[in-house]
Amino acid sequence: MRIIPSLRGELLVWLGLPLALLWGLSVYTHYQSAVHAANQAYDRSLLASARTVAERLVVRHRHLEVDVPWVVLDSFERNMNDQLFYQVISPEGKTLSGYDDLPTIPPTSQLSEIYPALVYFYDARYHQQRIRIAALWQPVNEAGVNGMALVLVAETLNSRQAFAEGLLRTALLSQSCLVLVTLLLAGLMLRRVLRPLRRLSRIVLHRDGSELTPLPSLPWSELQPLIIAFNRYLERLRSLLARQDRFSADAAHQLRTPLAILKTQVGVALDSERPEQWRESLQGMRHTLDDTILLTDRLLQLARMKARHGEEKPLTNVDLADILRDACFSSYTAARNKRIDLGYEGQQNDEVKGDSLLLGELCANLLDNAIKYTPIGGIVTARLYAGKLEIEDSGPGIDSAEQEKALQPFSRFDHGSLQPGAGIGLALVKDICAWHGALISLDRSPLLGGLRVTIQFKPDQR
Numbered sequence: 001m002r003i004i005p006s007l008r009g010e011l012l013v014w015l016g017l018p019l020a021l022l023w024g025l026s027v028y029t030h031y032q033s034a035v036h037a038a039n040q041a042y043d044r045s046l047l048a049s050a051r052t053v054a055e056r057l058v059v060r061h062r063h064l065e066v067d068v069p070w071v072v073l074d075s076f077e078r079n080m081n082d083q084l085f086y087q088v089i090s091p092e093g094k095t096l097s098g099y100d101d102l103p104t105i106p107p108t109s110q111l112s113e114i115y116p117a118l119v120y121f122y123d124a125r126y127h128q129q130r131i132r133i134a135a136l137w138q139p140v141n142e143a144g145v146n147g148m149a150l151v152l153v154a155e156t157l158n159s160r161q162a163f164a165e166g167l168l169r170t171a172l173l174s175q176s177c178l179v180l181v182t183l184l185l186a187g188l189m190l191r192r193v194l195r196p197l198r199r200l201s202r203i204v205l206h207r208d209g210s211e212l213t214p215l216p217s218l219p220w221s222e223l224q225p226l227i228i229a230f231n232r233y234l235e236r237l238r239s240l241l242a243r244q245d246r247f248s249a250d251a252a253h254q255l256r257t258p259l260a261i262l263k264t265q266v267g268v269a270l271d272s273e274r275p276e277q278w279r280e281s282l283q284g285m286r287h288t289l290d291d292t293i294l295l296t297d298r299l300l301q302l303a304r305m306k307a308r309h310g311e312e313k314p315l316t317n318v319d320l321a322d323i324l325r326d327a328c329f330s331s332y333t334a335a336r337n338k339r340i341d342l343g344y345e346g347q348q349n350d351e352v353k354g355d356s357l358l359l360g361e362l363c364a365n366l367l368d369n370a371i372k373y374t375p376i377g378g379i380v381t382a383r384l385y386a387g388k389l390e391i392e393d394s395g396p397g398i399d400s401a402e403q404e405k406a407l408q409p410f411s412r413f414d415h416g417s418l419q420p421g422a423g424i425g426l427a428l429v430k431d432i433c434a435w436h437g438a439l440i441s442l443d444r445s446p447l448l449g450g451l452r453v454t455i456q457f458k459p460d461q462r
Helices: 007-054 070-080 158-193 195-205 224-271 275-310 320-330 332-337 356-373 400-406 425-436
Strands: 057-060 063-066 084-089 095-098 119-126 129-142 145-156 316-319 341-346 351-354 379-385 388-393 439-444 451-456
Touching: 007 084, 007 119, 007 129, 007 145, 007 158, 057 129, 063 095, 063 145, 158 195, 224 275, 316 320, 316 356, 320 332, 320 341, 320 351, 320 356, 320 379, 332 341, 332 356, 351 356, 356 379, 356 388, 356 425, 356 451, 400 439, 425 439, 425 451
Parallel strands: 341 379
Antiparallel strands: 057 063, 084 095, 084 145, 119 129, 129 145, 316 351, 379 388, 388 451, 439 451
């Protein structure tokens, strides 16, 4: 679960957290730079004080002495607003002047490389105060006194801290203003950028459930694939609903006729008192019910076939020759009743990738149509060669201008046939071919003169 449900809020958080981290890092580095700059500036003054004291070293009567006027130290203190301490140690290690308890040079201190002098700078504590010390070695070679005198000059850190804190306040103010202005501009930018998305959300929210018009495009290339995909989905949904509406209307029309005939036949039977009339009406009702059952079964097959267009296709290797021969055997009785010569030509084995049940339904529908519209004593031939299935008959055939229409549901042509039907068989065959990726074509048989249906399976399906 997201803690922040708002896209703008989450973007601001993801932008604000790195900015906060960068702000803290920037303030820390500014403070360290300020401390370093303060040390450099005030160390120079501290070294100047040490050199002033070193210049007061003199040798009198073969003894090293130092005379440091307090007025000199007072001037440094007034300029730096800090307390100043000093100590002068002779080459023999004796304190000549100043405070004799100043902290000595730590073993870890190193000579400064910034100034051309033998000077150490180090921090220490003195009388509960933090101090900064400059330890300057001053060579002495005069009147028999040889060695290195050590001059220690220390000061408190008030001026340094005030300088560093001033720079820190400046950094805090500038960096905080920068972060706040950045977040404010980012919020305004996100509000402006997300305005079309909010408008699109309002359009979708207030859209009527039956409206399937495409969504308007957004000015961002990143969201264009989503809008295009959604509009394509709406287009497929419109097409599906249109097919369903057309199918429902056509199915209702086709079922209304046999039901009306059935009602009439029942009414005739009820109005008559003759058993012969009852028997004739019952036989008519039986034929009507058979036609209605056949029509309903074909309608359900067509609906299931259309529903399977979006499914994953679990294709397996099946022997199309076996399926076609089984369909011929199943249709043999119907062909014999009309004295039709039903034959099979072609290979004994021909494997393709497909669904055996659907391919069986395809062959059964083609043979049923061919037998239904072929006159008594005619010929129907099923042929299979290298993934190419042909079924041709000696019936009336279909004119070339009407062949495309024949593949649509509920398309029937009056050729004088007394066989019932709803014009769904070829439409179902077309859908099965589309599901398998096969090609279907209709033309006139050059051998038998009737309709020839050709189904060609692609090479990758074999």
